[in-house]
Amino acid sequence: MIQSIWHFILSLWPEPLRLVLFVAGIMAFVGGNAAYLVWVERKGAARFQRRPGPTEVGWAGLLQPIADAAKLLSKQLIVPAGADSTLFRMAPLLMMSPVLMSLAVIPWGQSLAARNINVGLLMIFAFGSVNVMAVMLGGWSSRNKYAIISAARVVSQNVAYEIPMLLVVITMIMVTGTMNLNEIVVQQAGGFWHWNFFRVWVNPLMPVTFLIFYICMLAETNRAPFDMAEAESELVAGVYTEYAGMGFGVFFMAEYANILLGCALATVLFLGGWQSPIGVFSGVFWFLVKMYLLIFSVVWIRWTFPRTQFYGLLNLSWKILIPASLFTLILTSAMMKLFR
């Protein structure tokens, strides 16, 4: 009975309903993840340093994110005098909304994607570049010297790392021949040796390509050891210095949403998305397992390495990652020309 009503509504109104379901679903997913990734981060940090981490609020500190959210929500959003208040208020939203948009094309399962469009990959990177602008606007509009220094750093960092990332993505587009993310996952069906990560007969440097993508993803999401945007030991809180309450909260959530997106994308491009590693029982489950393992590795890296110096950061990109990604690109095209 309920199912027939459901089908009736769905047939009557497929598009708007899909849209509402997507918006509600993604918002809930991103919100829940952002909250609980903070918990994972804190627990993870504690374990790496042999502490217990949050224990007091709820069992094993599981209610801690809720307590944090309640605290942030109850605070006033202060706009500093002399700041550009429109841009200042807009920056967190500009940071958050591209992620929500990009998640629309991620294929969580075989038929579980809000939109299966042919240029999904292009769309993600088109929206991804808005992030930089959001961080820059946040820093610039808060009229604070630390925030402006940090904003300038973030721009040069993100410009530097967007290049190798896009070169890697071009390599992947050449290998797969499509920008449709679902299609990319379908191509990797049948056991883990079919995943792009292990397709060394297409390009012997495929693991290196993944590594470059991963490093660039860390830098693009401003994660340690590339957290120039926040750099709390040098620049107070960098771009976020003047943000209070939920202004900061949204930035914070956007950081985790970006990590989620980056890891989801790495899963789709290199680790076979929702394909099972043994070739049977493919599904959303596998996607989530791979994605959360990647997210764990991001936390692991953060609590292992200290922040790089700014010059080291740029040198890594311009002297190592860009040449290396160019090399893999050329190698892939040569291999394709010779062996296909």
Place this chain on the structure above:
Amino acid sequence: MKNSLKEIATGFNSLVTGMRITLGQFFKPSVTVQYPHESLKMPEKFRGHIELVRDPETGKAVCYACKLCERACPSDCITVEGAKLDGAKKKSVTNYILDFTKCSLCGSCVEACRDGAIRYSHEYNLASTNKEDYIMDLFKRLENEGLEAERVGQASSPAGSPGVPPGAVHSSEARPKTCAAESPKAEPPPTPNSQLPGSAK
């Protein structure tokens, strides 16, 4: 070219080593002591404020109010009073006040005490917003401890009490477990021949 490739290789290797080490730590047990819920046992030589030592045979304080500690104290934070009880050969302490607000834990009192009647306690949870809490009545403290020990059923583990000077061996044996926290003070002990303690004063 060769050098820079080598540099990349060694750099990458060191990163992997670092990550292996942190992952190793990840699976080891936590070393934190969740302080308000649990606390560490103080080491034997811990120097807390002074406390009176109980004589195991009589159950009373070893101190007989010779007041050497009072005199030894450079900041004048000890006040001792004693009286000769009926039938007793020596004086015994009746009041022992430590003004911990002035005490700098120098230990002169413990050194001055000839019979080891005072020692360092293991008490360190001393935070308070009330100044009066630091005017400590050590005699009362000893008596309360005795009552508590009786209640617990003589939690007798007289394991050589830490921080007790050698001279005080016999007195320290009788000390109930619960008295871990007492104040450091020096009392004048009687000479071995046990002259009248009052005379020391």
